[in-house]
Amino acid sequence: GNSVTQMEGPVTLSEEAFLTINCTYTATGYPSLFWYVQYPGEGLQLLLKATKADDKGSNKGFEATYRKETTSFHLEKGSVQVSDSAVYFCALSELGSGGGADGLTFGKGTHLIIQP
C-alpha cells in the first residue's frame, strides 16, 4: 500500500534560518504530492502541491519538488519567520478508478518551532 515518511519533530530553528523538512513516499502508481499545514488552533490548509515528476510547488516562500527518482518531496524555505510555526504534513493521493482523487495518505507530521 501507499505510505509517507517524514522527519520526526519537533524541529526548532531561529528566525531567518533555512528550513528543510524531508518527505519520502511509497506508492503503487503515479501520485500527486502535497504539503498541508496546521497552524495552532486551526484546521488543515493546503500549502502546496505537485502533480507530476519534476513539478515544483510553491506558496508563501515554501517550495517542494516532486522527485520521482528518489521518491521524495522535501519542503524548503529560505528564511523562516515566527509565524511559520505550525505542524506540517506531507501527503499523497492517487487518481481513483472513478476519476476522483483517492483519499490522502499522510505522514505523521513535523512540528516546526521558530524562535525569534
Place this chain on the structure above:
Amino acid sequence: EAGVAQSPRYKIIEKRQSVAFWCNPISGHATLYWYQQILGQGPKLLIQFQNNGVVDDSQLPKDRFSAERLKGVDSTLKIQPAKLEDSAVYLCASSLFPDTQYFGPGTRLTVL
C-alpha cells in the same frame, strides 16, 4: 466561497455512548471524505463518497462506525458504541478537482 463546515466542534461522551458528526462540504464538490486524526499522528481516511455513493470504506470500523451522504451533499458520521480509542479529531474534506482536498475545522471527540 464558504469552506467546509462541521459540527459540533467539540464533544465529550462516555464509552459505550453514541455520537454523530455532521459535515457540509463546499458547494458543488462531488467528493467528500472523512478522516480520523489521533493526537500526534497524521489523518487517516475512514470513508470516501462520490456524490452519495461510497467509493472507499476499507478503513472504516464497520462494527461501530457508519456514515451516510444523503442527496450527495451533507454527510453524517456516527459512532455507536464509542470506545476510549475513538478519542480523536474527525475531519471532513471535500474536493471538486481530482487532486485538491479542502478540510473543515474538525470535531474533537473525547471518550471518557
